[in-house]
Amino acid sequence: MVERFGYISYLSENVAFHLDFTNIFILTIAIVNAILGFTIYFKNRKSITNLSFFLTLMAVVFWGISVAFFRGFSDKETILLFYRLAFFFGGLISFVFYYFSLAFPYDYYNFNKTQKYLIPLPFLVLAFISLTPNILVIDVQKIPDTENILIFNQYANIIYILILSFYFVLAYYVLTKKYWQFQGNYKDQISRVIFSTSISVIIAFFTNLILPSFGIFNLNWFGAVAVIIMSVSIFLSIIKYHLFNVQIVATEIFVFVLWIFTFVQFLVADYTILKITNAFLFLVMLIAGLLLIRSVIKEVEQRRELTNLNILKNQFLSFASHQLKNPLAVIRGYAQLMLENKDNEDKLINFYKKITNKIDDLLNLIEIFVNYRKIEEKKLDFKFELVNVVDLVKEVSDGIKILAAEKNLDFSFKTSSEKIMVKVDPLKFTQVIQNILDNAIKYTRSGFVRIEIYTNDDTKEVIIKISDSGIGLDKNDKLKLFDQFYRSINVKNYIEGSGLGLYVAKYIIEAHNGKIWAESEGINKGSTFFISLPLS
Numbered sequence: 001m002v003e004r005f006g007y008i009s010y011l012s013e014n015v016a017f018h019l020d021f022t023n024i025f026i027l028t029i030a031i032v033n034a035i036l037g038f039t040i041y042f043k044n045r046k047s048i049t050n051l052s053f054f055l056t057l058m059a060v061v062f063w064g065i066s067v068a069f070f071r072g073f074s075d076k077e078t079i080l081l082f083y084r085l086a087f088f089f090g091g092l093i094s095f096v097f098y099y100f101s102l103a104f105p106y107d108y109y110n111f112n113k114t115q116k117y118l119i120p121l122p123f124l125v126l127a128f129i130s131l132t133p134n135i136l137v138i139d140v141q142k143i144p145d146t147e148n149i150l151i152f153n154q155y156a157n158i159i160y161i162l163i164l165s166f167y168f169v170l171a172y173y174v175l176t177k178k179y180w181q182f183q184g185n186y187k188d189q190i191s192r193v194i195f196s197t198s199i200s201v202i203i204a205f206f207t208n209l210i211l212p213s214f215g216i217f218n219l220n221w222f223g224a225v226a227v228i229i230m231s232v233s234i235f236l237s238i239i240k241y242h243l244f245n246v247q248i249v250a251t252e253i254f255v256f257v258l259w260i261f262t263f264v265q266f267l268v269a270d271y272t273i274l275k276i277t278n279a280f281l282f283l284v285m286l287i288a289g290l291l292l293i294r295s296v297i298k299e300v301e302q303r304r305e306l307t308n309l310n311i312l313k314n315q316f317l318s319f320a321s322h323q324l325k326n327p328l329a330v331i332r333g334y335a336q337l338m339l340e341n342k343d344n345e346d347k348l349i350n351f352y353k354k355i356t357n358k359i360d361d362l363l364n365l366i367e368i369f370v371n372y373r374k375i376e377e378k379k380l381d382f383k384f385e386l387v388n389v390v391d392l393v394k395e396v397s398d399g400i401k402i403l404a405a406e407k408n409l410d411f412s413f414k415t416s417s418e419k420i421m422v423k424v425d426p427l428k429f430t431q432v433i434q435n436i437l438d439n440a441i442k443y444t445r446s447g448f449v450r451i452e453i454y455t456n457d458d459t460k461e462v463i464i465k466i467s468d469s470g471i472g473l474d475k476n477d478k479l480k481l482f483d484q485f486y487r488s489i490n491v492k493n494y495i496e497g498s499g500l501g502l503y504v505a506k507y508i509i510e511a512h513n514g515k516i517w518a519e520s521e522g523i524n525k526g527s528t529f530f531i532s533l534p535l536s
């Protein structure tokens with residue numbers, strides 16, 4: 001190891017590596033990014049969002065290493081190799097980031113055919129021109145103590161920039177679209193991703209692609225440092241439903257800069273005493289920084305909790321004023337009609353039925369809201385019992401038959417066995433079935449509503465399938481059906497509902513270790529809801 005003018009150079013026989021401050025910076029950030037990537041990946045290996053973010057970060061890591069290496073090595077062939085790799089990994093970032101933008105923030109996502117087969121094609125071109133010698137990267141001029149001057153083919157460079165921009169533009173298009181679609185936590189997460197990645201992308205695009213196109217290479221390391229803003233920020237937004245909160249982000253950036261600064265101080269200290277002191281300082285900063293971030297997050301979370309309670313209160317007030325008011329007005333109307341028709345027995349019976357139906361609706365609605373409130377306050381308790389699930393479903397279905405008949409819907413109930421024993425909370429489970437059947441009737445104008453119960457002996461589950469020939473679901477509905485307050489735009493304005501039933505249903509079924517999902521061929525092609533529960 002040779003030290004001169006504050007630089008440290010590692011020399012072997014013919015390859016020398018120049019570890020200046022900038023390279024220490026870049027490599028430290030690469031290590032931090034790798035740690036963040038693996039943490040995210042191991043946190044939830046099944047999640048496509050986590051996997052695609054992990055891959056994006058790995059591309060960032062290898063890009064950073066390539067940048068440090070083309071800056072650090074002195075052998076020309078080695079430098080050229082790392083320039084080619086830097087171009088390749090830079091392009092890879094844009095490519096994987098596009099898939100991340102599609103998957104984020106879901107755990108599961110099905111890529112369509114275009115996304116699977118067509119969109120990767122330009123990347124193959126990019127990989128080819130980046131990696132093959134003498135296409136994009138032609139030659140390099142190494143000047144001591146300053147950045148290399150790269151000689152590259154302008155045309156290949158334009159193609160490269162176009163392909164890379166293509167993926168970034170697509171990714172931001174997808175993310176912005178999602179930003180407008182989502183609400184609440186997701187919206188926060190998406191805005192954080194858009195904000196932080198675009199800062200890093202714009203910086204890196206400018207310093208590593210635009211400036212070099214004009215022969216300016218002095219800042220070609222800056223992009224590899226700026227990516228830290230993106231990685232830390234996305235990391236935090238995936239790890240928790242992290243808030244896009246200026247106070248937290250500012251603290252995180254502040255602490256991070258402090259860490260890197262003290263760490264570099266430790267690395268470059270040349271006396272043992274100084275090294276030990278700096279190592280100690282770094283450790284103190286590490287702990288103090290973590291405590292600081294934690295306390296700021298806690299404070300902001302407490303504030304948010306108060307806001308959430310306030311929102312819940314407002315939701316209840318609006319629920320009481322809208323959802324309850326309408327059915328009560330209808331009931332009042334029928335009561336008036338009963339008075340006006342007190343001598344007509346048929347009409348009286350008819351109005352009486354209508355009133356009881358409306359009251360049942362109201363009771364269900366209140367039950368859903370009570371459960372919703374308990375879920376939000378984490379106070380929903382379950383009393384599990386071993387029961388015959390066929391009896392439970394039959395009971396609800398008998399009650400609902402009349403409603404189906406009133407709408408002239410063909411109603412059927414089928415079961416593969418008369419007795420299927422499952423451990424459930426009978427009251428809550430019945431509410432779920434009631435809600436799904438209510439929906440099936442509510443969202444079906446004509447045709448049928450069918451219930452089927454059967455067991456799957458391989459997976460040891462009972463499956464309750466409720467299908468209808470109603471208004472169906474589009475792609476967007478299928479993704480968000482079980483979110484709180486979600487209502488399809490097809491129904492929002494002319495069919496009453498709270499948008500809470502399926503959210504509560506999902507919570508209850510998952511508390512039973514079961515699953516609930518919906519399938520539909522599209523709008524006006526009917527829907528099928530499935531509930532599966534483990535057999536006892």
Ligand code: ADP
Binds near residue numbers: 435440441470481489
């Ligand atoms: P709501 O009170 O609005 O029915 P839910 O949570 O029960 O609330 O349902 C959420 C949304 O899912 C509904 O607003 C509707 O858009 C859609 N939906 C639920 N069930 C069906 C169904 N059987 N057919 C079509 N759309 C449905």
